[in-house]
Amino acid sequence: MRATVKEERCERCECIIGLGCTCPPDGVTPKRHPVSVPPREWRRFPAATILISPTRYAHLPGACAHLTEELVKAPRWGWIPDPPPGLWDRLSSGYPATATEGNTARQAIRRCEECQSAMP
Secondary structure: OOOOOOOOEOOOOOOEOOEEOOOOOOOOOOOOOOOOOOOOOOOOOOOOOEEEOOOOEEEOOOOOOOOOHHHOOOOOOEEEOOOOOOHHHHOOOOOOEEOOEEOOOOEEOEEOHHHHHHOO
């Protein structure tokens, strides 16, 4: 009989805890990956796209080290490929961003801190 292991995903980065998640337990600031990995070019999503995770975090393509393009798929994720100007800055629980593509039921109410710090 084979034991079933439930993949527990981090609420912040969506990586499997113990297999890629580098977020600290207290949730302050994610640690940088210990191995320097060159950033991969994202091909399916323009740079301004707002990606919306199942945990209601907004991300930007290529802006954080804990998210890869391969993870961003419907129905788990939603996205806004051409967001209105200023939507990223207004995004909050009082002003959620609703996906226009992928899983259009997804809403983001907070920004990934690593993506936010990568903004110019």
